[in-house]
Amino acid sequence: MRSVPSTQRWPTTYSTEGLVCSVDHLASSAGAQVLAAGGTAADAAIAANAVLAVTTPHMCGLGGDLFALVHHADGAPPDVVDAAGRAGSGADAEQLRAEGRAEMPFQGDVRTATVPGCVDGWVLLHGRHGRLPLAEVLAPAIRLATAGFAVSPMLAFMLHTLDGLEGCDELAVPRPDTGERLLRPGVARQLTAIAAEGREGFYGGEFGEALIGVGAGLFSDDDLSRSQAAWVAPAGLRVWGHDVWTVPPPSQGYLIPAAARIAELIDGADLPEPQSAEWAHLVVEAARLAAGDRLDVLHDAADPAALLDEARLRSAAARFDPGRRSGPPAPAREGGTMYLCAADRSGMAVSLIQSNAHQFGARIAVPGTGVLLHNRGNGFSLEPGHPAEYAPGRQPPHTLSPALVTRPDGTLRAVLGTMGGDSQPQIVLQLLARLLCAGAEPGEAVEAPRLVLTVKGGTGFDTWRTTDQVVRIESHAPSAWADGLAERGHTTETAGPDPAGFGHAHAIERRPDGSWAGADDPRAMTGAAVAAP
Numbered sequence: 001m002r003s004v005p006s007t008q009r010w011p012t013t014y015s016t017e018g019l020v021c022s023v024d025h026l027a028s029s030a031g032a033q034v035l036a037a038g039g040t041a042a043d044a045a046i047a048a049n050a051v052l053a054v055t056t057p058h059m060c061g062l063g064g065d066l067f068a069l070v071h072h073a074d075g076a077p078p079d080v081v082d083a084a085g086r087a088g089s090g091a092d093a094e095q096l097r098a099e100g101r102a103e104m105p106f107q108g109d110v111r112t113a114t115v116p117g118c119v120d121g122w123v124l125l126h127g128r129h130g131r132l133p134l135a136e137v138l139a140p141a142i143r144l145a146t147a148g149f150a151v152s153p154m155l156a157f158m159l160h161t162l163d164g165l166e167g168c169d170e171l172a173v174p175r176p177d178t179g180e181r182l183l184r185p186g187v188a189r190q191l192t193a194i195a196a197e198g199r200e201g202f203y204g205g206e207f208g209e210a211l212i213g214v215g216a217g218l219f220s221d222d223d224l225s226r227s228q229a230a231w232v233a234p235a236g237l238r239v240w241g242h243d244v245w246t247v248p249p250p251s252q253g254y255l256i257p258a259a260a261r262i263a264e265l266i267d268g269a270d271l272p273e274p275q276s277a278e279w280a281h282l283v284v285e286a287a288r289l290a291a292g293d294r295l296d297v298l299h300d301a302a303d304p305a306a307l308l309d310e311a312r313l314r315s316a317a318a319r320f321d322p323g324r325r326s327g328p329p330a331p332a333r334e335g336g337t338m339y340l341c342a343a344d345r346s347g348m349a350v351s352l353i354q355s356n357a358h359q360f361g362a363r364i365a366v367p368g369t370g371v372l373l374h375n376r377g378n379g380f381s382l383e384p385g386h387p388a389e390y391a392p393g394r395q396p397p398h399t400l401s402p403a404l405v406t407r408p409d410g411t412l413r414a415v416l417g418t419m420g421g422d423s424q425p426q427i428v429l430q431l432l433a434r435l436l437c438a439g440a441e442p443g444e445a446v447e448a449p450r451l452v453l454t455v456k457g458g459t460g461f462d463t464w465r466t467t468d469q470v471v472r473i474e475s476h477a478p479s480a481w482a483d484g485l486a487e488r489g490h491t492t493e494t495a496g497p498d499p500a501g502f503g504h505a506h507a508i509e510r511r512p513d514g515s516w517a518g519a520d521d522p523r524a525m526t527g528a529a530v531a532a533p
Contacts, residue, residue, distance in 0.1 A: 010447030012517050015531035019518040020044050021506035022340035023059065023419075025528035026149060027051035028520070030140035031342050034132065035532035042070060042129035043137045044342040045350040046122050050141035050191060052338050052354070053118070054184050055149055057171060057372060058158035059338040059419065060354040062190055062202070063113075063361060064374040066121035067247045067400050068352040069234065070129055075410030077236070078245050079128065083121025083229035084300075084395045085114035085376070088219040093382055093390040104378045104390060107363045110215055113373035114396065118354055119194055119202045120229035128231075129348065135195035142195065145188035148181040152526045156180075158359065167214075167365030168372060186370020199227065210366045214373075234404075235304035237261050240269050240436045242413055245404045249302035250379075250388075252294060253401040255425035258308055258316075259283075259290035260432055265317035271437045277484020278322070280451060283433060284471055284490065285326060287426045287453065289316040292328030299388035300395035325489040329469050336361060336374075337419035339402065341508045343516050345532070349508060351402040351415035358421075403428050405436070412510040414442075418521075420503035423452040427503040435507070442507045443519035449477035450502045454493075474502055498523075 013019060018041065020031030030051045031044035039047070045068065053061045066083040096104070096111065105112045126134055151159075156178040165172045168186070176182050193201030202208065203224040212219050236245035237257035244260055246253030263271065263286040272278035290313075297307060306312070319326055337355035361374035379396035381388045388397050401424040402417040414435060418427045427450055434445035454472045473481055475496045482492045495501060504527065508518035520527035 010443040010519060010522050012441045012443035012519050013529040013531055014515060014517050016345065016515045018044070018342070018344040018532035019508050019516045019529060020048055020340070020342045021508060021518050021520045021527070021529040022048050022052065023338050023504045023521070023524040023527045024052055024055050024152070025526055025530070026055055026144065027340065028528040028530040032530040032532045033140065034137060035344055037132060037136070039132040039137065040129055040346070041342040041344040041348040041350045042125050043132050044344065045340060045352045046126055046130070047137045047140055048340050048342065049122070049352060049354050050138050051144060052340070054141050054145045054187055055152070056155065056338060058155060058359050059336050060356055061372060062118055062187065062207070063116045063366065063371045064354055064356045065117040065376055065398065065400065066352065066354040067251055067398070067402055068121065068125055068350055069245060069247065069402055069404040069415070070125070071349045071404055071406065071412045071415070072129060074347070077234050078404050080232050080234045080247050081121050081125050081229055082232045082247060083117035083124065084250055084398055085117035085228045086223070087114050087377060087380070087390060087392055087394050087396070088215060088223050089392045090215070090218040090220070091390055091392045091394070096382055096390065101382060103382060104380050106378050107358070107375055110218055110362065110364055110373065112375040112377040113362045113364065114377050115219060115223055115228050116374065117228035120199055120227045123199045124227070124229040124231070134198065138191050138195045142188055142191045145184040145191060148183040150179050151176045151182050153178045154525060162360065162363070165363060165365060167367035168370060170370050184370050186368060190369055190371060207366060207369045207371060210369055214364065214366055235308060237308055239264055240432070241408065242436055243406045243408070244432065245406065246401060248304040249298055249307070250300040250395040251398045251400055252298055252425060253403070254304050254307045255287070255290045255294070256401055256403050256428050256432070258313060259286040259425060259429045261313050262286045262289050262317045263429070263433070265314060266320050269437055271433055274434060274438055274448065275478045275480065277480045280481040280485055281322070281488055283426070283430055284451065284453065284485065285320055287429060288328060289319060291425065298397040301387065323488060337400065337421070339417040339419055339504065339506060341415040341417065341506050341518070343415070343508050343510070343518070347412065347510070347514070349404070349412055349415045349510065351404045351417055353400045353402045353417055355400055399424055401425050401428060405432070414507055414509045416505065416507035418503035418505035420452070423503060426452050427505055431505060431507060435509070442509055442517050446505050446507055446519040446521050449474040451477065451481060452502060472501065
């Protein structure tokens, strides 16, 4: 575990052979080992994600969803994996409304889970961009799940919130403390089955059978036989002299280039100094102006070109007032998510995000498998006729927002992203402003103070329905931020050290000489940027 003195900038790691950055040094090291064995960045990303599914079940796992962007050829837009799972064939919004519900269940109800897309995402990504056998890629995770690993401080803390969980004794009984060894035999079996049989070993095996049982009519054999992953076109814009790419709906990723373009329309590339109140006000307002109507416009059939239309963004930018809060409320909520990035010596780089949604997700175990289901279905609407209404085969609106940046000639500039629920586009906007406009090194940009829009009280997933927003500011931020924002009508709150409330962001840059420079986030406490040996 590491800590960073406030006077010391977080280091940037450099490599010519490749890098892996994640929230867990075990995962980053596994990815680097795969690179050293001749694997691609895609192989490394899958290996790291699989380890995280073992060691960080409060953030991600086999029961969650996945998105990824892949840069693999200069001049070409990135490949995009959409592995957001679909609602089961038994999904019934009318039944939920008949029960008196106006919103989707948050936790404790299997209907808030969709068919998990993670494993289909791995299989799709590996099939196009992997080089090593999948069994070799998953081997580090299988070893850790079988032999055990030392529990991190954050996992030890989160495991003590699992009171009442049934069907997953490997996490709930007994609850280990920091440094104690934890084994994941159920997850080891699932990973071994995937290594041997691909998606069929998971969706058609022990997990799939148990999922149909726990769903009690929500999921069918046909639901599980359908792949939850597909190659889709990226969404992106030219901003600050670069092409900023993300994943399309049902992801909220469009808010990253949208907010960046709004900020560019307001101030060009010559943004205020990041230490100033003007900079803080600009990034907060750009995020608000981009995201204020997200509840109405984000759904699985949304057109990213329409959401990123220049006239739409110019109209939003025109509402900016440098002297006062002018934007509408924007959604901001925490989540149970991890982001990682990987790059290899050939120039391939992967920006991957994988999630339970909120902490341990739905807090429903698939009995005997060691897998917890996500609660991503909480993003569906129960409003009759809403474009994101809960229905069979639909994908819910997603907070997951990985990013990838290329230069005008198509060469890669960076892969970056963060955990943090609704705050993900806000955090990535701040990283982009520092990297592309202020010329910061990755370590400097990742360690720098942040601010995020939050809501006091509630579940942390209900910000779309309130105007009671607070700009939460890290305690090591310049004092000008809080003072200047308050003067402009923002409600502010300064927060002390918080291992999750401001995201766990990572970034890798491609230097003009072909080398890599990357950084993990000190807020993750146990993360690492590991160079391929």
